[in-house]
Amino acid sequence: MKLFDVYPLYDITPVKAVGSRLWDAQGKEYLDLYGGHAVISIGHSHPHYVQRLTEQLNQIGFYSNAVKMPLQEELAYKLGELSGYSDYALFLSNSGAEANENALKMASFHTGRKKVLVLKNSFHGRTSLAVAATDNPKIVAPVNEAEFIHFLPINDEQALSEAMDESVCAVMLEGIQGVGGIHVPSASYLQKVRSLCDQFGSVLILDEVQSGYGRSGYFFAHQHANIKPDIITIAKGMGNGFPVAGTLLSPKFQAKHGMLGTTFGGNYLASAAGLAVLEVIKEENLIQHAAELGSYTMEQLQGISGISEVRGMGLMIGISLPYSSAALRKNLLMEHCIFTGSASDPNTLRLLPALNVSKADIDTFLNALKSELMKGQTS
Numbered sequence: 001m002k003l004f005d006v007y008p009l010y011d012i013t014p015v016k017a018v019g020s021r022l023w024d025a026q027g028k029e030y031l032d033l034y035g036g037h038a039v040i041s042i043g044h045s046h047p048h049y050v051q052r053l054t055e056q057l058n059q060i061g062f063y064s065n066a067v068k069m070p071l072q073e074e075l076a077y078k079l080g081e082l083s084g085y086s087d088y089a090l091f092l093s094n095s096g097a098e099a100n101e102n103a104l105k106m107a108s109f110h111t112g113r114k115k116v117l118v119l120k121n122s123f124h125g126r127t128s129l130a131v132a133a134t135d136n137p138k139i140v141a142p143v144n145e146a147e148f149i150h151f152l153p154i155n156d157e158q159a160l161s162e163a164m165d166e167s168v169c170a171v172m173l174e175g176i177q178g179v180g181g182i183h184v185p186s187a188s189y190l191q192k193v194r195s196l197c198d199q200f201g202s203v204l205i206l207d208e209v210q211s212g213y214g215r216s217g218y219f220f221a222h223q224h225a226n227i228k229p230d231i232i233t234i235a236k237g238m239g240n241g242f243p244v245a246g247t248l249l250s251p252k253f254q255a256k257h258g259m260l261g262t263t264f265g266g267n268y269l270a271s272a273a274g275l276a277v278l279e280v281i282k283e284e285n286l287i288q289h290a291a292e293l294g295s296y297t298m299e300q301l302q303g304i305s306g307i308s309e310v311r312g313m314g315l316m317i318g319i320s321l322p323y324s325s326a327a328l329r330k331n332l333l334m335e336h337c338i339f340t341g342s343a344s345d346p347n348t349l350r351l352l353p354a355l356n357v358s359k360a361d362i363d364t365f366l367n368a369l370k371s372e373l374m375k376g377q378t379s
């Protein structure tokens with residue numbers, strides 16, 4: 001059997017990784033400022049993570065959600081404590097799309113409504129409803145089309161006010177738009193969404209799958225606006241590579257046996273991975289580090305000529321060029337051995353490093369970027 005060929009691949013085969021470094025089979029070293037697509041939060045193979053998962057695997061790796069698993073409760077407790085959402089409840093699943101699917105389902109169970117407002121340029125995943133809420137017709141199959149989902153421009157308070165009414169089940173938006181090219185919803189926009197959801201009894205869902213877990217310099221990116229969503233979704237950095245995701249529900253949602261479920265979600269290994277990540281984030285003060293190093297990186301980038309715009313918060317940064325960033329990204333990888341990310345906007349290059357990336361690593365990138373931009377537009 002061969003692989004179903006859906007991914008355009010770099011001709012690189014990483015075989016080992018530590019912190020923000022990767023090595024291929026020939027021993028060539030790479031700097032990882034992409035974090036495997038915002039997944040690597042505490043660095044590759046962090047010793048505490050390796051130890052916690054190894055010890056867990058030696059005890060018990062899996063049993064179904066039919067038995068008591070205190071590790072899940074410990075994860076929910078520590079997540080509540082570190083994120084400032086101790087009064088919310090956690091439903092554990094396996095991927096960002098699934099977390100969003102469950103969020104929309106809960107909003108609809110709760111309101112009895114169907115209409116959903118999302119943003120242009122959004123990405124919420126590839127399962128049926130999540131992909132319908134994603135602004136990319138190329139990945140929406142006819143079976144996924146949902147006429148009750150409406151797309152609005154980001155930060156347009158008037159368009160939002162005009163679209164809101166008593167039929168709106170939920171407004172769902174990313175804490176910071178990631179795949180769409182790093183667009184930050186303003187504090188005033190988030191506050192407006194919150195107040196309109198309150199006015200019309202609609203559910204506010206913040207997709208923090210990419211922007212959460214300290215990446216923005218806050219635990220959740222929306223916390224810069226001082227609002228509280230009704231539902232928050234998480235994945236990616238939550239497990240540092242182990243598939244684990246969560247839907248955080250405010251106390252207004254009543255749980256009933258059987259209303260949500262999953263075979264793998266929150267299993268022993270997933271919970272151990274989630275706990276290891278939270279422990280390292282707290283122990284190493286990584287949220288503050290992300291805020292400080294993110295500000296430094298953005299300041300430095302703003303001083304580099306040839307860049308049209310720098311967007312983002314913390315260590316979630318978009319660098320926009322006046323032309324496609326594809327050749328630049330390729331040169332950074334092939335000539336400077338630095339992984340960066342792309343976006344659906346071809347001119348934007350994304351930085352999504354581990355939260356404990358060092359200033360020296362950022363400086364290495366900045367120097368490589370300057371030297372590439374000095375060469376002029378690479379094609």
Ligand code: PLP
Nearest residue numbers: 095096097123124125178209210
């Ligand atoms: N939501 C956001 C904001 C994302 O960036 C992604 C993935 O890139 C998802 C949801 C989907 O997550 P997953 O690929 O784990 O299903």
